[in-house]
Each structure stands twice: as structure tokens, then as C-alpha cells.
Amino acid sequence: MTTARILDFIKTRRPEGPCLVVDLDVVRDNFHAFRHALPDSAIYYAVKANPEPAILKLLASLGSSFDCASVAEIQMALDAGATADRISFGNTIKKERDIARAHALGVGLFAVDSHEEVEKISRAAPGAKVFCRVLTDGEGAEWPLSRKFGCVPQMAVDVLVYAHQLGLESYGVSFHVGSQMTKVDAWDSALADAKRVFSQLAKQGIVLQMVNMGGGFPTKYLRDIPKAEEYGQAISASLRKHFGNNLPKTIIEPGRGMVGNAGVIKAEVVLVSRKSDNDNHRWVFLDIGKFGGLAETMDEAIRYPIRTERDGDEMEPCVLAGPTCDSADVMYEKNMYPLPISLSIGDDVLIEGTGAYTTTYSAVAFNGFEPLKAYVI
């Protein structure tokens, strides 16, 4: 997964300290794979996954649209060359003054999941398009999906009727099947829910047009994952099954699936030690940890592939931990990580599949450590 370009960059540039290196060629390939898998869906890249300007610029040039979580992300997408009509303000939790700022920047598409949010948008972005997020169960996702976003389908109907009454354009329904979703048929039941919302609104004379099918597309970590094509086939089949010939416009919002496998973190082994003479396992401490960008190791949820210069040597399970004085800064302990016995202090390691949800999660200065640097090549 570490491309020759990334290896070459690390070898020739020898960047000091932990850093993420992203290969734009992989992002380009991912974009084309999504476009090919779901040719009729608009791609809204989830900026939060990795907002590096060079990534946004590439995707804007390829024709991507952008799913933004804040006004700052909207500004980044605009700076990268996206026009406002290609931006969705996809966060269901927005300050009214941020809605007004987005509206002033030309953004006209907003996510909601409550009557209260509809009221804010009707005041701050009159006439805008809104889509309502519906709760899904997230079964099969490797990153926990809580009930934080969305409302039950029946309430979505009420919310969209209310939006219509307040002069907004009730535009569609969204859902999210859960991040790092490895079941290709996970979209099916949510699409059935979406269709029911469409039908109920149609009875009230409101014609919805769009289904935002969210993200959830996985990146390859240790286990193989289905190809974009397989997701495309399963989703297309579900769309036809539930909507028949009257297909809605659709949106997908890949984040992890767009950039996850495009990035590799170069880190360094700071210490290898044991806690007692007869300790069964070693502790390996890196110069990056849970607070330096690897937040998704929380509860050992995401298990990254790790490459070392000593691969091929005999392996032994280790506890893998970060460099801070925080006892919670341990990545893998319950489920220890096999690493070469010969791994030594000062060795570089490559943590693969780290293009998404790393730099931005990085703490600003925890323990005095700098945030994770990124190089986009």
C-alpha cells in the first residue's frame, strides 16, 4: 500500500519527526473508481477526512463536489476551486450565524435532522435546499456509529414538511451506513427507508429529488475489502429495487474511501522495553500515538497495517503505545500487534492506510508535541 513515490519521498527527503505522506495519484485513482462504480451519483468528497489544499484542488479539478462540516471547510473547498453550487453543508449541527455565512458564500444545500435546524436555515438561508438525515443502525461498520445524527424516518417526514412550510426547498433524504462499512448491501435497508419518506411526502404534494447515500466506503487496512465496483453494483440494485424506474438524483460522500489508502505515516521507534525481567511481551513506543493523529485506534477500533525495515524477521506480539505522558496513549494492548523481534530504537516504521482522519484529529500541542505534519506529493 505504500507507493514507490511515497517510499522515494521518505528516502530522499528524510523528514524529521512523524509525518503523513499522501500520494495524489492514489486519490485520483480512487476518484475514478467511485465515478466508474456509481456513474450516476455525484461525488461529494467529505473534506473532514483530509482537508489538505492539494487534495481538495485535485478533486475540484476532477469534478468532485464537497461535503463540508463547517464554514472553514466551505472556505477551503472554495479556495480549492469548487464553486458554491458544488458544496453541501452536511453537518446537522450548525450555528445560525454559520448558516448565514455559508449562505453569503453562495452555499444553498444544507443537512438537517430536526425542526429546530430547519427554523435556523429558514431564517439564515431563506429558500435553500435541505435534506433530512435518517437514523440507520450502522450494523457491520468498524467505526462506531452512534445515534448522534439523524432522526427516525417518520420524523424526517415531519421535518421536511415543516421545511416546505417555512419556504425551504425540501430536497431529499440522507443517511450514513457507518464508517469503514465492509458489507456492500448495507445501503439496502436505508434506501428502503428513504423511499418510504419520498412516498409519504409525495402524498402531501412534496416531491423529493435527492438521496444522499453518505460515506462509509472503507479503506484497506489488514483485511481485504470489497472493490468500489461491488459497492456500486449492490447500491444500484437497491436503488432500482426500491425506486423502480423513477430513480432520484444521488450523492455519495466518500472520505476514508477517497484518501485512506493514499497516505502513509512515517514514524520512529522511540523505545522498546519490558516491564519486568519475565515480562511475556515487549512494549514498543512510537513518536506518534492516539493524540498525535492515531485517534481512530480508540478502543482499538482501526487496526493499521505497519511496515518495518525488519519485516521477514521473526515476529512477536507487542503492546504498541505513543510518546506522551498520558496513560491512555496506547494504541494496541488488548489485541497486541505482531512486530519483528529485531525491531529497535531509532527504526522507522510505516503506518499504512492513514490518509484519512489523522492530521486533523491530531492534538494541537499535547505534551508539547507538534501536530502531525503532512506532505502531499
Added chain:
Amino acid sequence: MTTARILDFIKTRRPEGPCLVVDLDVVRDNFHAFRHALPDSAIYYAVKANPEPAILKLLASLGSSFDCASVAEIQMALDAGATADRISFGNTIKKERDIARAHALGVGLFAVDSHEEVEKISRAAPGAKVFCRVLTDGEGAEWPLSRKFGCVPQMAVDVLVYAHQLGLESYGVSFHVGSQMTKVDAWDSALADAKRVFSQLAKQGIVLQMVNMGGGFPTKYLRDIPKAEEYGQAISASLRKHFGNNLPKTIIEPGRGMVGNAGVIKAEVVLVSRKSDNDNHRWVFLDIGKFGGLAETMDEAIRYPIRTERDGDEMEPCVLAGPTCDSADVMYEKNMYPLPISLSIGDDVLIEGTGAYTTTYSAVAFNGFEPLKAYVI
């Protein structure tokens, strides 16, 4: 817990967005309380708890020493006016080049918990003082203490003998009873371990001088906590019990206990909603969450007191969540938080006891949100 000075600052300055306000008068009071409670112990403020320059400057002027986790923190302590002899490089996981940098800055006191770290220090900071961290069980601590730091006491003996052999000054033993420790007698068994290490080294002609009793001193959240005095009495009694009349030099490293109750986060209610018409509870979304500074709500570990302008009105348990598009950005859900039913979008809330472990944990730009701002008054 919100002082009149903090209330006045928020009222007159009306800072935009979530922010932490720290009252230096409270930090000063805390410093005097520790000094009074343990008059014979040197106070090494744990910089990682809150490295704001004004806090470090005040503590340096009061005579505090500093426990630093990185070269950046060492530099901050020096910039605040501390001399290098008042600085401990307390992280047991250090790059050899960082040890050399600290040594070049004049730092001569280092933490270790392994033979490997001793070797690095002997090369990069020859002749320095080292203390070895011993594992404790952390029972009674409200923030999880893992096995990440320290080694078993028998290994500490070997590590300190090895340090002596490599020309370092084997100076003492350290331990940490666990953060937010509310049992005043928690130091007793660790001090017994420390004494055993002292005795075993004495048999080999190595006279240790110092016990670093770490941090763990709590700050008041919702429950009352023992006073600094009570910790002082319990610790002094344990020291006499285990060391008799031959008392070692001692160090304490308060972080949370020094600044936790000195700070208050001002946040804003962004949304109050329900997931369905018959939902039993509301969701309250703030403009700060787990990735904006409230990382210690992880697993709902730390439960902060929250003040609103509507206190006194009828209360109802709520789910409390942050503003990002991350489903894990929920502070209190399993154990919901009672808040006034009248609480509304746009209301300010004050999150108390947030002077420690907030600003530095803040993500650098997650979802495009700025890191938590701090004002020290």
C-alpha cells in the same frame, strides 16, 4: 467554582466561540495549598496539564519547579523564567536526540523505566541524575492508569544499578498513583515499594536520595474531594511509616490539582433536539466536544460541572454531544446529564473544572473547527 473575575471577563469581553478562561488567583491559591500541605516536598508543576505562558510564569515566580514531557515543554518552562535545575524531563519515552537537546539546555534530571532509556541518557546526558518509575495499580483513580509507565520494583533496582554502572547518578524512584485520585492513602503502598528499592540499592552501596511522588491530586468536579491538607497528612504519615527518620527528598507533580479548578470553558448551545416525537430525552449539542478540548470525557471518565443561565428551572437528563460530524463526539450518553428543560439554542453554558487537560488535547482542525482558545486573567 466559576470565580467572579471569570464571570466578569466573559460578560465584558464576550469572546466569540468556545474558550477557556483561567483565573491566576486560583492557581496561586492552589500552589500555596500544596506548599502548605507538603512543606518539605518540592513542587514540580506538570506542564502538560496546561502550558499557558502566563501560568508557567506565575508558578516560576512563586518558586515552582517543572515536570516536562518534551523539549518543547522544557523550552516553555525556561521561557517562563525557570532555571534548568528546576526542570525534570519526566517522560520515560524520549528520543536520544531530545535527551541531548535537554542536556544542552542544562537539564540534569531524567525519568527512566528501562535499561534501554538508561543507555540513551548515559550517551546523551552523561552524569545526569535519573529516577526510575515503578508501576502502581492506580486503584481509586478516576482517569484510567495503564501499565504504560514504570516497571516492577525489582526491575527498578536493576535499572538503577545499571544507571550507576553507566556513570549516571542513580537519584531516586518515582511513581504515579493515577490521575484524579480521590483516596488520600493511595500513596502508601507505592511509598512502601519505593522504600524497598532504596533498601536494596543501599545493600549494593548506592544511596538513593529522592522519591518523586508524582501527581494524581484531584480537582473538584461534581463530587467533593479531600483537601490538599488531608493528602499532605496522609502522605507525610506514610513517609514516616516507611522511611522512619531517614526521610528522602520528595517531589510532587500536581497538574490537574494545580490548574483544574482555575479554568472554566464558555461554550454555546448549538442545537437542542429529539430523534423522534416520542423520544424520552433531548440531545443537547454544544460548540465544543470530545475533539475540541473535552477529550477526558472519553468513556465518560470525567464528568464536568455545567452551569447555565437557566439553573433553577426544572431539569431533565440529556445526551450531551459536540459539534463535529463524528459520531464518537458525544460526551455523556450512557450516563445522561441533567440540564434545565428551558435550555435553548444560543444559550451560553459554563463547563467548570476545565483548567487542566483541555486546550492541549484540542484537535488542530478537526471538521475545520479551530482549537480551543484560552484567556488567562
